[in-house]
Amino acid sequence: MPELRQDPVSERWVIIATERAKRPSDFKPPHKEKNGNASCPFCPGHEKETPPEVLAFRAANTEPDTPGWQVRVVPNKFAALVAGGEVASESKGMYRTMSGTGVHEVIIEGPDHDTFFPDLTPEHAVQVLKAWRQRYLQLERDKRLQYIQLFKNHGPTAGASLEHPHSQLIATPLVPGAVNEEMARIKAYWQEKERCLFCDLMKTELETGARVVAFNKEFLAFCPFASRFPMEMWIMPRRHQAGFGTCNDEQLEQLAAILQDILGRLKQAVNDPPFNLVLHTAPLRREDSIYHWHFELLPRLTIVAGFEWGTDMYINPTPPEIAAQSLNEISVSPEEEG
Template sequence: MPEWRKDPLVKRWVVIATERGKRPTDYRVPRDEKKGGRCPLCPGHEGDTPPEVLAFRHGGTAPDTPGWWIRVVPNKFPAVRPEAQAGVRRHGVYEVMDGLGAHEVVVESPGHIANLDAVDERQLEEVIWAWQHRSLELRRDPRLKYIQIFKNFGQTAGASLEHTHSQILATPMVPVDVEEEMEGFKNYARSVGRCILCDVVAQEVSERQRVVLETGAFVSFAPYASRFPFETWIVPREHQHDFAMIREDQVRDLARVLRSTLLRLRRVLNNPPFNMVLHTAPVNEPDTAGYHWHLEIMPRLTIMAGFELGTGFYINPTPPELAAQVLREEEAYLPPPAYAGAEREAVRYV
């Protein structure tokens, strides 16, 4: 029997089509065509991008030259720009403002590889440190209210470059989805006196029906009201509202859980396109301590159609219990990475 399930955080209803029960082999995963040609993100091509705003590089190497293992540059074709002016203007019934914000690309490896699961855990730790460093830097502009870290993998998911990279887009307003989550956290805390996501993690770990893997600091699980087949969240066990507060021990654990989760998804679903978003508390805003940051990984296996677009409800043909079981049972052995980070010096920042 199909079920309507309600997301406890944002009160969104989802149809879990249990009678369809699609397994990994039931999905036709689109294959990307290799583009070839010159890659602007590879070492030696630094002149193809705007000047770097952050690099983790070896001593004695100059900015915008080879010798880096992580590089962050402004997007060459930004959706928003930091030089734009703040302030909303009225135009009749409409409101408009200049395209203020920041849009950056995090080059996650000097090796020309496609995805984060192909790097070793130490390199993945460096990616997480770069996310944190830029998050702390961008919030110094008081006009910015939210910093969205995200990754698109595969053409279907919106990736335009093959070389593994993520993006950071800072905005002068808090996204509606995050505002809804903020309200959900506040309502639950007023009613129960606790964090809803802390309670979700506790219940998932207790029931173990939707858990993919867990460590001392993080839990990876398929959410109860999953919108998409094989949707997976990674949530810190400790209540932490701001991703930028992450500690060194958590970075190590997150790198391990994230790589293992991505590898399981790749092997189970034959390297699917996906979107990964990091939801964290707004910046330069009061009253955000009740938020609980988390990573959401959403494979692109189905297409949103008229029902979803017309109602905002989702139909998920793979119950999260089935998705978690398949991912959990996938061989835990992690193959050697395609790219193993070189020895690094203690000082990362240029």
Template sequence: MPEWRKDPVVDRWVIIATERAKRPHDFRCPPDQLNSGDCPLCVGNEDKTPPEVLAFRDADSPANQPGWWIRVVPNKFPAVLPNEGYYAWQDGIYEAMNGIGVHEVIVESTDHEPDLVNQSDRQVEEVLWAWRARLLDLRHDTRLKYIQIFKNKGRTGGASLEHTHSQLIAIPMVPADVAEELAGLHEYRRHRNTCAYCDVVHQELSGRDRVVRESGRFVCLVPFAARYPFEMWILPKEHQADFGQIGEDDIRDLAPVLREALLRLSEAVCRPPYNLVLHTSPINVGGELFYHWHFEIMPRLTITAGYELGTGYFINPTPPELAAEALRDALEGAVPPPHAYTIPEEVPKHV
């Protein structure tokens, strides 16, 4: 029978539509038709992007030239701009301000590949270091209150380029979804004196019905009230509020968990488009140590239609327990090809 399930942090209910239950083979993902010719993110095309703001590269290689293995550049078509100042205005009941912020692209590999699953764990570590570095650098601009790191994979997921990359947008306010989580976490702590996400981790590791993969420091799971078929979260087992404060041991442990989560999704469900988002604590607002950072992986296997848009509630045709089982079993015999670029062994630690 169908079930209503409630997210333990935010006041959001999801319908688990067991009468419509869909297994991995029930989904059909048409191939993405992204333009792969003359890619501006490939090695040798550095002049086709704005000048880099960060690059992990060979010591003797000049900026904005080949020799890199991670490269961060301003988005050529930014949603927001880092103006020197900002101003706001009102027109009766309407309120507005100029579009300040930062919009960057993180080029995750020299390989022209559509995803991280074909990279080495070492390369994924470098991506995590780059995300951390930009979070730490941009928070020095006290106008900014939140930095959203996200990855769109596939045309349906919002990607316009095939080459594996992620983006960040830093903005001068806390987004509504994050504010809702913060409010839910605060209320949960007020009643129970614990972190809701810590309790999620504890309960999922105890029952294990929705656990996909566990490492020493992280757990990948299908959430109890998953909004999307095969949705996954990756959470640190210990309470950590700010992704920008993770250390070397965390990154080494997290990289294979993240890569394998994406690989399991690719192998289980016809290489679907997806969105990956990092939820972390706001910046320059104070008092957010009770937050618990985490990744959310949201496959684009169903269409958000009238009911979802009208209510904010989702209908998920795949029970989370079934999805977790399929994802756990997905890597039998699957081995990713080796990464093409060899990162120099003498690279200094990014700390």
């Protein structure tokens, strides 16, 4: 029979539709030809087609906005929010407005148009994460900004308008409502249990083991109990930390390793599906909060339609236990730590 499951963090209900259960292999999309890099603004030699870089890890004696870079960060040419000016808000009767002050950047993850994150060298993957952290810490100093959202869209149906491997960062002048709601639930749990909800969640997942996909010294990746999508995974630091900016170099190395691992498994299991990878972190300058930062990996293997939009309940045809089992059947490199 179908089963309704509640996520302990969001308190959202999910329908695990076992009556129409599917194994992850049932979702494999057909192979699609790539458009190529001839006109790609992110490829080497096309640096002048993007705004000037704000950060780059590049070879010695190479000039900014020229070839020779390994990771490059530029403002988004079509930014959702723009830097400059003070944050101003205004009430108009029952409506409120706020100036669109913020930051929208693109992290170009490598010069190769066709080498995606799981296929980078380990050293290069760590460089990508160091770029994430460096921009996070730099923008944290801007008192106008309240929240930083790091995210990666992979594939057109997940919102990626360009094939070249990249991720994005948007810094907002307010804390998004969903973040405030999540923090309120975590605070209530802390007040009742005097423990972190996420730390308890990881302990439970490690004890049961049925939904664990990978782990190493610093991170745990698992399919959440109330997964919204087939093969959804959460990646959490095993030490309690409120904000992503507190990650040290050793943690970034371990995070890069586990991200390459699970993204490689996902690519093999369901033929490189579209996905969104999103950061959940504490609001800026609140690193002492009771929050526990993490990433959520959301494969776009099912369609969000009328029922989901109307109820905020998701229908998932693949139980997370089956998804985790399928991902664990994928061979991994011998360097993986257990």
